[in-house]
Amino acid sequence: MPHADDVVPAPVTLDVDGRTVVLPDGARWAADPTLRPAARWWRRAAEDAFGVDLVPADRPDVADVTFALDPALGAGAYRLAVEDMAGRARVQVTAADLAGAHAAAQTLRQLAGPQGFRRAGAAELELPVVEVRDAPRFGWRGVLLDVARHFLPKADVLRFVDLAAAHHLNVLQLHLTDDQGWRMEVLRYPRLVEVGSWRRESGVGTWRAGRYDGRPHGGYYTQADLREIVAYARERGVTVVPEIGSPGHVQALLTAYPELAARPGAHEVRTTWGISEDVIDPSPAAVDFFRGVLDEVCDVFDSPFVALGGDEVPTTAWRERPDTVARAAASGLVGADGEGDVTRLHGWFLARLADHLRSRGRRAVVWDEAFGPDLPRDVVVTCWRGHAVAVDALAAGHDVVMAPEQEVYLDHRAADGPDEPVPVGFVRTVDDVRAFEPLPAALLAARPELARDLPGTLLGAQAQLWSEHLDSGRRLDYAAFPRLAAFAEAVWNPGASGFGERLPGHLARLDAAGVEYRPLEGPRPWQRRPGVEGYPRDLAAERAAAGWAGMGGWVEGRDGAEPDA
Structure with a gap:
């Protein structure tokens, strides 16, 4: 009917x-x-x-x-x-x-x-x-799919493209590289997939539990695979934005090419989650290496945007090296003490890559930790740690995509009950996600010193599906739906009413498509993960402590190698 x-x-x-x-x-x-x-x-x-x-x-x-x-x-x-x-x-x-x-x-x-x-x-x-x-509210209505932590076979990626398109989502950010795996074939650097695409085992649940499965995990996409994904998405009105992260989240890369590491010696593709202190040595050689990678990325992907990562970059290893401190000073990156400021190498390194992308007719996209005085103004800033950085980036002239973990991280738990599988992060119900407002009026009211007409543009918003605990297409379905449908309406037509009344009829479509979504009344028995420890976070407490800024990411002076984020 x-x-x-x-x-x-x-x-x-x-x-x-x-x-x-x-x-x-x-x-x-x-x-x-x-x-x-x-x-x-x-x-x-x-x-x-x-x-x-x-x-x-x-x-x-x-x-x-x-x-x-x-x-x-x-x-x-x-x-x-x-x-x-x-x-x-x-x-x-x-x-x-x-x-x-x-x-x-x-x-x-x-x-x-x-x-x-x-x-x-x-x-x-x-x-x-x-x-x-x-008509759509925003031009950027995105969803991030993390295939680096747990590899998703090509057929499952194509299926997810279909589901995104069915909900008028038009950007798929494909997170292809991280500490736990490198997923894109790069012809001039074959060891990236020969060595970096698999790990000897995986953590089970939060890294704090120290539990592992003892099972090798891996996989990668050939360039032919990725061209197929791009073409398939294009036929459905979806742009695939590739993400090749740096200068942090690179342990898989450094396992394949250890000469690029800030800390010398052998490395191993990371088997657990959290944040690694293994980062790139921000040297001319590393810049040249990434330029070579990005040339192949631009050959494979037709997106006008290429994401460069830039999140969670511990500077510990840079501070330990006098040559790196000296390089910062020689590049004019100095602190108040007149010495080389290695924290600014973060922005310097990404700026070099953004310049290269611009020469290829593409725009760089970075996570909000990379926002700062050294970042070129044409770089798009994706704001995930909270909302406050978004207005600062807009005021500085950057275009912005809103992706706050407090609102639209769909790998976070959908309820506060004991049956949620691997209960991590904040509780985000279907109603919470449907109520998402990228730039709340209260946020702007809290910054009266800012002009009402900021020079940057809010391009739209993006939901995230990080896959530390989403190890299959079935788990992806459970985390994504129906909350991704709620997000889609929030960024397409937030003024619509009656989402809850319409949702049961829409779930019948998802049933027909074979989507194993989370039932509104709670998980089915086989969707649970009893005995697997998560890491629930208290949204009210964090908002009380951090306000609009959020508490996510790596913060110098606060965090070690693996912060509680």
Whole structure:
């Protein structure tokens, strides 16, 4: 049966008259050339799900389904009308651009009900008679997928792209490297995957428990795999932003190429979580190495953005080396005492890589620890530790993506009960995520000294799925859904009401797609992880202590190698 009253994200306006109409086998479709990729995707999905053949029309005026272009609607906007033409459906999509056409295609798929989310079937393609007007709140509606901590096979990544696109999410940040594994084939540096793509075992639960599974873990994507992922996502209106982290979170890299380490000697791909003091020696040789990596990244990925990491960079190893202190001074990076300030090597190093990306026509993206005076102003800052750094970055002229761990880290526990598997982080319920506001009014009110019209732009927001404890596609499903659906509505149409009433109907679509989401009443028996220790955090206590700034990340003078973050 068609569904008009449970679309997620809810359109800005949706008018329903209560009738339904069938789009029959042999219906004709036509699309403006600009919008053809979205129309073609919808046709394939409808044919597979309903067992019909939809045929090209010679002219739009004789088509049953049309995708027409109207740039005047505004970026990402669309109109969708399903009409009853004497018992036969006529579907008219008018979109401002290809992004709007992709969103319209996904809404049209949802209107066909749960059967539209199956990959094969034989049923009438029945649609409600509706008129939809819709447009996104933000241009960056992202989700980060961490495949470095636990490798996710390519087929599972493609499936996740489908699920992101189904919810109008248009950015997939693919976290490809970390201390626990390097996942991208780099032809000029083959040891990155030969050595760095696997570890001898993995921690189980929080690293504080000191428990390991004794089982090697690994995997990587060839460049052909990654090109396929990029193309597959592009066909669904999703941009894949690769993340190659530095100068911290690099222990897997340093295991393969130890000559780049700030601390000499042998290294091992990290088997536990937390923050490693193994960091890059910020030398010209390391800059040249990463330039070579980024050249191949730019060849494989078509995204205008490339993420460089920059988070959680302990400076301990730099301080231990007089040559590094001297290098900072020689580069003009000095502190109040006139000596070389190694903390500024963090920004200096990332600035060199951002400059290289700019020469390749790309923009760098960094986590908010990298924000500072040495970071070029065209670098996008993703704010995860809290909200306060976001207004500072905007005031300094940076574009910003909001990703606060207090709100949209979906690997954090979904409830406060004992049955949550590996209960880490803050409690973030479906309702909490749906209520997410990237820049709350109270935050801006707390900074009256700032201009109301800040020079930087809030590009949008991003939910995160870190995979320390998400070791399979099934665990990923549980952590992501239905909270990712709630996030999608928050960044598409936050003014919509009735999300809780619409959610059960949408869960039927996820059931049809085979998504093993967390039931609203709590985990199923096989979704629990009894005996595996997590690390719950108290959101109210941390907010009371840190306010809008948050307490995450590595803080010099506060943290050792493995802080309680």
